[in-house]
Amino acid sequence: MSNKVKKLLTARFGVVSPDSIEDYIKNGGYASLKKALGMDPEAIITEVKASGLRGRGGAGFPTGIKMESVRRATGSPKYVVCNADEGEPGNFKDRYLMEKDPHQLLEGMIISAFAAGADYGAIFVRGEYINSIKILDNAIKQARKAGFLGKNILGTGFDFEMDVYSGAGSYVCGEEFALLAALEGKPARSTFKPPFPTTEGLNGKPTQINNVETFANIPHIIDMGGAAYAALGTEASTGTKLISLSGNVNHPGLYEVTYDITLREIIEELGGGVPGGRAVKMVQLGGPSGPIIPPSLLDLKIDANEMRKYNLSIASGAIIVIDDRADALDILVRIMEFFHHESCGKCTPCREGLGQVLGLLDKFVDGTATEADLKLLRNLLDVMSQASLCGLGQAAPTAIKTILQYFGDELCGRIGAAKEVK
Amino acid sequence: MVNITINNKKIQVPEGTTILNAAKQAGIDIPVLCYHPDLDIKANCRICVVEVEGARTLQTACSTRVWEGMAVRTNTPKVRQARKIIVELILAGHEMDCTYCKRNNRCDLQKIAADLGIRENPFRHVERDLERDTSGPSLERNPNKCIKCGRCIQMCGKVQGLSLLDYAGRSDEVEIKPAFGKYLTDIACVACGQCAVVCPVAAITEKEDIDRVWEAINDPDKVVIVQTAPAVRVALGEEFGFEPGKVVTGKMVAALRALGFDKVFDTDFTADLTIIEEGNELLQRLSNGGVLPMLTSCSPGWINFIEQYYPELLPHVSTCKSPQQMFGALAKGYYAAKIGKRPEDIFSVSIMPCTAKKYEAQRPEMSVDGKNPDVDVVLTTRELAKMLRQAGINFDALEEEEYDAPFGLSTGAAVIFGATGGVMEAALRTVYEVVTGKTLPSLDFKDVRGLEGIKEATVDLNGTPVKVAVAHTLANARKLMELIKSGKADYAFIEIMCCPGGCIGGGGQPYGTTNEVRKKRIAAIYEADRDLPIRKSHENPAIKKLYEEFLGEPLGEKSHHLLHTHYNDRKA
Ligand SMILES: Cc1cc2nc3c(=O)[nH]c(=O)nc-3n(C[C@H](O)[C@H](O)[C@H](O)COP(=O)(O)O)c2cc1C
Numbered sequence: 001m002s003n004k005v006k007k008l009l010t011a012r013f014g015v016v017s018p019d020s021i022e023d024y025i026k027n028g029g030y031a032s033l034k035k036a037l038g039m040d041p042e043a044i045i046t047e048v049k050a051s052g053l054r055g056r057g058g059a060g061f062p063t064g065i066k067m068e069s070v071r072r073a074t075g076s077p078k079y080v081v082c083n084a085d086e087g088e089p090g091n092f093k094d095r096y097l098m099e100k101d102p103h104q105l106l107e108g109m110i111i112s113a114f115a116a117g118a119d120y121g122a123i124f125v126r127g128e129y130i131n132s133i134k135i136l137d138n139a140i141k142q143a144r145k146a147g148f149l150g151k152n153i154l155g156t157g158f159d160f161e162m163d164v165y166s167g168a169g170s171y172v173c174g175e176e177f178a179l180l181a182a183l184e185g186k187p188a189r190s191t192f193k194p195p196f197p198t199t200e201g202l203n204g205k206p207t208q209i210n211n212v213e214t215f216a217n218i219p220h221i222i223d224m225g226g227a228a229y230a231a232l233g234t235e236a237s238t239g240t241k242l243i244s245l246s247g248n249v250n251h252p253g254l255y256e257v258t259y260d261i262t263l264r265e266i267i268e269e270l271g272g273g274v275p276g277g278r279a280v281k282m283v284q285l286g287g288p289s290g291p292i293i294p295p296s297l298l299d300l301k302i303d304a305n306e307m308r309k310y311n312l313s314i315a316s317g318a319i320i321v322i323d324d325r326a327d328a329l330d331i332l333v334r335i336m337e338f339f340h341h342e343s344c345g346k347c348t349p350c351r352e353g354l355g356q357v358l359g360l361l362d363k364f365v366d367g368t369a370t371e372a373d374l375k376l377l378r379n380l381l382d383v384m385s386q387a388s389l390c391g392l393g394q395a396a397p398t399a400i401k402t403i404l405q406y407f408g409d410e411l412c413g414r415i416g417a418a419k420e421v422k
Numbered sequence: 423m424v425n426i427t428i429n430n431k432k433i434q435v436p437e438g439t440t441i442l443n444a445a446k447q448a449g450i451d452i453p454v455l456c457y458h459p460d461l462d463i464k465a466n467c468r469i470c471v472v473e474v475e476g477a478r479t480l481q482t483a484c485s486t487r488v489w490e491g492m493a494v495r496t497n498t499p500k501v502r503q504a505r506k507i508i509v510e511l512i513l514a515g516h517e518m519d520c521t522y523c524k525r526n527n528r529c530d531l532q533k534i535a536a537d538l539g540i541r542e543n544p545f546r547h548v549e550r551d552l553e554r555d556t557s558g559p560s561l562e563r564n565p566n567k568c569i570k571c572g573r574c575i576q577m578c579g580k581v582q583g584l585s586l587l588d589y590a591g592r593s594d595e596v597e598i599k600p601a602f603g604k605y606l607t608d609i610a611c612v613a614c615g616q617c618a619v620v621c622p623v624a625a626i627t628e629k630e631d632i633d634r635v636w637e638a639i640n641d642p643d644k645v646v647i648v649q650t651a652p653a654v655r656v657a658l659g660e661e662f663g664f665e666p667g668k669v670v671t672g673k674m675v676a677a678l679r680a681l682g683f684d685k686v687f688d689t690d691f692t693a694d695l696t697i698i699e700e701g702n703e704l705l706q707r708l709s710n711g712g713v714l715p716m717l718t719s720c721s722p723g724w725i726n727f728i729e730q731y732y733p734e735l736l737p738h739v740s741t742c743k744s745p746q747q748m749f750g751a752l753a754k755g756y757y758a759a760k761i762g763k764r765p766e767d768i769f770s771v772s773i774m775p776c777t778a779k780k781y782e783a784q785r786p787e788m789s790v791d792g793k794n795p796d797v798d799v800v801l802t803t804r805e806l807a808k809m810l811r812q813a814g815i816n817f818d819a820l821e822e823e824e825y826d827a828p829f830g831l832s833t834g835a836a837v838i839f840g841a842t843g844g845v846m847e848a849a850l851r852t853v854y855e856v857v858t859g860k861t862l863p864s865l866d867f868k869d870v871r872g873l874e875g876i877k878e879a880t881v882d883l884n885g886t887p888v889k890v891a892v893a894h895t896l897a898n899a900r901k902l903m904e905l906i907k908s909g910k911a912d913y914a915f916i917e918i919m920c921c922p923g924g925c926i927g928g929g930g931q932p933y934g935t936t937n938e939v940r941k942k943r944i945a946a947i948y949e950a951d952r953d954l955p956i957r958k959s960h961e962n963p964a965i966k967k968l969y970e971e972f973l974g975e976p977l978g979e980k981s982h983h984l985l986h987t988h989y990n991d992r993k994a
Pocket residue numbers: 054055056057058059060061083084085086087088171172173174175176177209210211212214215390391392
């Protein structure tokens with residue numbers, strides 16, 4: 001088991017003081033930046049591509065390709081933006097990364113900026129993370145003082161600056177276009193794509209936007225080389241993954257694992273199983289926008305190839321364990337209320353659909369739902385996931401869809417329930 | 423060029439074409455609600471979704487550009503189901519009372535719902551019960567009908583440069599409303615009605631005044647007269663199935679008579695009068711060292727703008743009333759007596775392409791007797807069409823008729839008032855001949871025509887080059903105002919029209935106004951000009967007679983009293 005717990009990004013947690021750049025440097029920090037600045041930017045991109053690193057924010061897009069697109073894109077200035085909004089319940093890994101080892105993130109961003117040819121970086125931190133913001137602000141000051149930021153970084157002629165921004169605290173702010181809009185001082189609403197941020201991002205300029213964890217991997221890739229990094233993981237999923245484990249487990253918390261670990265190993269061995277010896281009823285992956293799966297799938301490895309067979313992915317790495325006391329419908333109502341509250345209201349399917357979903361769920365709750373309601377619900381969910389403008393509306397139906405798939409009886413069983421009571 | 427297939431049909435389109443436009447080229451219709459050809463793409467209604475081979479989700483045709491080898495399908499079960507559910511979702515949250523609705527039969531949403539064959543709505547109805555805004559004289563908002571397409575936001579923000587409307591709130595409580603304040607009258611809205619023209623539903627509409635006109639027509643004690651603005655004749659036909667750009671002056675006159683108006687007059691007559699007064703005012707300013715550049719004053723949306731946004735520049739504005747108000751003043755201050763009536767016996771109606779004219783007509787200073795407005799009711803082109811339908815008038819079948827005397831005779835110079843650059847061109851035709859004493863070699867000042875935002879021209883007046891400028895839309899007007907403020911505007915005379923394209927693109931014109939349609943209406947305006955026997959205002963014999971009989975001289979005592987006005991600083 002322990003061989004599937006691998007401390008790479010979390011290696012310095014507790015070892016270095018987050019307020020001390022000296023600590024970080026003493027423990028090997030900024031060595032990768034020095035190495036990178038001695039490399040050709042194209043060579044850095046080659047390493048990142050070879051590493052197989054995929055975005056850790058949820059969608060899993062290959063990071064090297066993003067970097068390369070920004071480098072190739074015409075337009076100036078160019079930006080790197082760190083998505084530290086972490087607004088989805090059940091996720092807390094990014095906060096740990098920022099608060100325990102902030103320089104690791106900065107180093108990753110500076111290297112990325114050098115590779116992508118960016119001039120300015122922004123870290124967009126969820127407003128509630130007051131402590132993260134303080135720590136990052138301080139780290140940036142230190143890095144500037146040490147010559148890792150600013151003009152002519154380490155005498156290489158590379159100029160790069162960055163700042164911390166804080167969000168108004170809505171979930172949709174984490175969606176990349178909404179985040180970029182918020183950075184521009186506009187309301188946090190998404191927009192259509194293409195074009196993607198790599199060509200028309202912040203202020204309409206080429207922008208590499210990545211998750212905190214994604215950036216935090218970059219120094220390690222430079223340090224060990226892309227191939228060695230890739231060797232850490234499985235064929236489809238390289239490197240390590242931070243897991244935010246929560247819900248009905250004995251030891252909730254943050255874990256860093258390799259991709260050959262199974263969900264069951266994470267829950268039972270790392271998380272110590274369900275309190276009170278109860279059984280796992282269901283597990284939600286990623287947060288409210290993720291699938292809800294039955295215990296029978298817990299032997300899946302979190303590796304992309306294996307999970308894809310079931311149309312799943314580990315996404316941002318949140319794992320929420322739900323024990324056998326839970327009621328599926330109850331959970332769904334709460335999840336859909338969350339989305340209904342968080343929808344930005346811009347596009348029709350999400351804006352108008354979520355309230356209707358709640359209305360239909362109500363009918364299941366009070367036992368008045370009919371077969372026709374079930375069919376309507378299914379059709380509505382399909383349209384929301386197919387036709388919504390951004391990932392929020394597209395993913396909002398996932399929980400219900402998977403409950404219908406794996407726990408269908410819990411909903412279907414209530415069709416016509418009211419009649420029986422009478 | 424890019425090769426794509428749409429519904430198995432292979433076509434070639436230029437790179438960068440959207441699926442929507444490519445489909446159009448292939449003869450395939452895709453419904454749209456938030457898309458408008460003259461505005462930025464928003465892709466928020468999602469009604470235009472199509473299947474694109476290889477894409478994980480449905481793609482919006484309005485926003486997605488074609489790529490080489492793209493395969494699109496616009497008519498699959500998935501697409502039809504998505505469109506149907508999207509419309510059902512909208513309708514479930516919509517105040518759906520089509521039969522009572524101002525947009526009934528003229529509504530984009532209603533048409534799409536009909537096209538998709540929606541017969542019942544499986545979704546529960548969501549009652550919004552939001553307060554309507556009926557605070558102003560020009561426009562009304564009914565947020566319960568708003569589908570949040572964002573067209574109005576863009577129109578007010580991007581085209582007019584005012585950004586008065588915006589999203590508020592989130593989720594299904596999102597509202598599109600005045601960004602600051604509650605009612606349109608709380609904000610520095612100029613009542614241009616451009617938001618209403620692009621609204622696909624009845625969420626922003628002109629205030630309807632049709633019933634007040636019927637009442638007057640039915641009142642035996644009233645002499646009900648009507649004037650028609652230049653831009654109405656090139657657009658009204660669209661309401662009755664004619665192609666945009668069809669000139670329907672004669673039928674319109676006949677239709678107005680058929681409605682029961684006692685006299686049918688032409689605002690073009692007072693447009694000619696405006697040119698005489700304004701032209702003389704310009705010459706006076708030029709020779710007496712008056713405030714220059716002089717700015718035109720015939721667009722009430724523009725007047726609302728300068729009063730609220732650039733009051734410090736009001737001395738630049740010509741004191742001439744707009745043609746509508748000159749007409750109103752003459753109707754009550756001259757015509758009434760001429761036919762042996764009291765001003766209050768005359769009920770004066772004007773048919774305008776404009777919603778701001780409704781505001782203008784009720785300004786307290788626009789009253790010669792200090793009691794009744796000079797123009798009692800303003801109807802938009804759209805309202806006139808409604809009235810004709812109410813009366814069962816078969817527009818197509820009408821025989822063309824002529825305007826009544828004495829305010830029926832006008833020139834080509836007056837007709838072109840309807841298009842951006844028209845007032846300038848009309849003024850130049852007169853000013854040139856008055857100053858130089860020579861006949862213009864060509865009457866066409868092509869430099870000031872067309873849809874370009876800001877146009878310039880220089881005319882040689884007896885060896886003195888006189889520079890003029892023309893702007894339409896308030897975003898462009900603002901640029902010129904800033905230029906004036908910075909002291910860099912070396913123009914003598916500037917024409918400003920509030921609406922894109924000028925009055926032919928006004929806020930009261932038929933729905934479906936796009937820049938394409940504007941171009942056709944403009945072409946019709948110049949065609950009407952060309953076909954008129956007299957094309958210069960100062961050669962209008964009826965105008966000459968009016969000065970001889972009544973007014974005396976341009977800028978004289980009577981003119982001052984009836985035809986000129988003053989402005990107010992209304993900056994918040
Ligand atoms: C509603 C919504 C919320 C999101 N929130 C986050 C977030 O909090 N943090 C994040 O990194 N990505 C979030 N994403 C994903 C981002 O849009 C984007 O894919 C990500 O920042 C890309 O970075 P990566 O390639 O490093 O994963 C969210 C997406 C959606 C649709």
